[in-house]
Amino acid sequence: MPEATGVLVVGDSIDGELSPTSRELLAVGRRAADDLGEELAISLLGDTLDVPSQQAIAFGADKVYAVTHPLLAEAQVELSLAALDSLCREAAPRVVLIGRTNEGRELAPRLAFRLGVGLAQDCLEVSIDQETRTLLANRPVYGGNAVAVVSLAYTPQIAAVRPKVYEPADPDSSRQGEVVSFPVELDDSQARSRVVNTVQEEAEGIKLEDARIVVSGGRGLGGPEPFQDLEELAKLLGGAVGASRAAVDSGWVPASYxxxxxxxxxxxxxxITVAISGASQHLAGCSGSKVIVAINKDAEANIFKEARYGVIGDWEQVVPAFAEAVRELTQD
Ligand SMILES: Cc1cc2nc3c(=O)[nH]c(=O)nc-3n(C[C@H](O)[C@H](O)[C@H](O)COP(=O)(O)OP(=O)(O)OC[C@H]3O[C@@H](n4cnc5c(N)ncnc54)[C@H](O)[C@@H]3O)c2cc1C
Structure with a gap:
């Protein structure tokens, strides 16, 4: 491989638009590339050169690799893997950033294995150690009870970054960049699995990941029915409903909550958490919230350590009263 340089974001697009995760990775990748004084590139795979290159440049990329082959018309992990393996060998990035999406979870370890390097999984934060010019990655360990800072010994240093932990930069349409066509050799036999059907999950209202207000319920609700009250409250606030794992494991709401x-x-x-104790594993998914409000009858519950505002009380009294107050305020 040539001498390693630069940061490569493994990007993707949805309906011709750069995915939100790719935008977030470009923001963190831009910072890392600037700290290294090197280039930020993004790979976009597809069957044609018609990838959102200008958008990627506006969000921070210096270079866009349009990785093309007719077989890349549909996302198929083994083919994407083979294409990215070729690109990494040719472009020799120092750092590779992959979103820890469902696809990224499949792709990242396999890419690291093929390239014979390590991988920092599930990163909450990545930065550059200026002295050693290596990537430092913060990742939860021991079931989310601690955060380890890891660095990787081999190049490329690959990190799978959690979606939603970084904000995308504001796009700058005046930015200039280079678009490089990178056709790859692929063979149908490399695909060991086939996507036979794609089912879009039916979701009413605002998606949990996109909602600006979320009301989540936990085991203390005691059953599935109270989630109706939370749905109602969320609707009044223009938000979405989430849940703790205890509520999901009890079968009260789907796993997507x-x-x-x-x-x-x-x-x-x-x-807003309702009857959730605030276990570290729950907080790992919501501690980036701007304001946490906890409703819990146990004054000692851990959630109150994280919450800006807390109501110590029975949800059966607090939630209807709160909903009523919101109704009054929003009806004026
Ligand atoms: C590897 C691993 C991964 C995990 N991943 C996740 C994860 O992704 N998400 C997650 O949420 N958990 C996760 N967990 C589980 C986590 O450790 C907790 O068990 C879980 O979050 C507890 O859910 P809870 O707060 O709803 O229930 P509990 O801990 O049982 O808390 C219920 C709370 O409700 C309160 N309460 C009871 N009745 C009322 C009432 N009438 N009014 C008001 N308050 C009331 C109680 O005071 C209590 O604080 C994971 C665990 C492990 C080991």
Missing amino acids: QVGLTGKTITPDLY
């Missing part, structure tokens, strides 16, 4: 280490990471402006 789960916030936390093994659920979704969310960063709403306002996060």
Whole structure:
């Protein structure tokens, strides 16, 4: 491989637009590239050169690799892997940033294995150690009870970064960059699995990940019915409903509601927890919220350590009263 330089973001697009995760990675990648004094590139895979290159440049990329092959028309992990393996060998980035999305979780370890290097999984934060010019990655360990800072011994240094922990930069349409066509050799036999069907999850209202206000319920609700009250409150506030793992594991709400280490990471402006104790694994998914409001009957509950505002009380009294107050305020 040539001498390693620069930061490569493994990007993707949705309906011709750069995905939100790619935008976030470009923001953190830009910072890392500037600290290294090197270039920030992004790879966008597809069957044609028609990738959102200008958008990627506006969000911070210096270079866009349009990685093309007719077989890349649809996302297929083994083919994407083979394409990225070729690109990494040719472009020799010092640092590779991948979003820890469902696809990224499959891709990152396999890419690291192919390149014979390590991987920092599930990173909450990445930065550059200026002295050693290596990547430092903060990642939760011991079930989210501690955060380890790791550095990687081999190049490229690959990190899978959690979505929603970085804000995308404001796009600057006057930025200039280079678009490099990177056709790859692929063979249909490299694909060991096939996508036979894609099912769009039916979701009413605002998506949990995108909501500015989230109301989450926990085990203390005692059953699935009270989630109706939370749905109502969330609707009044223009928000979405989430849940702790205990509520999900009890079958009260679908797994897509789960916030936390093994659920979704969310960063709403306002996060209201109802009958949630505030276990570290739950907080791992919501501690980036701007304001946390906790409703819990136990004054000693851990959630009150994280919450800006707390109501010590029974949710059965607090939630209806709160909803009523919101109704009065919003009806004026
Ligand atoms: C590897 C691993 C990964 C995990 N991942 C996640 C994750 O992604 N997300 C997650 O949430 N958890 C996760 N967990 C589980 C986590 O450790 C906790 O067990 C879980 O978050 C507890 O959920 P809870 O707060 O709803 O329930 P509890 O801890 O049982 O708390 C219920 C709370 O409700 C309060 N309460 C009870 N009745 C009322 C009432 N009437 N009014 C008001 N308050 C009331 C109680 O005081 C209590 O604080 C994980 C655990 C492990 C080991």
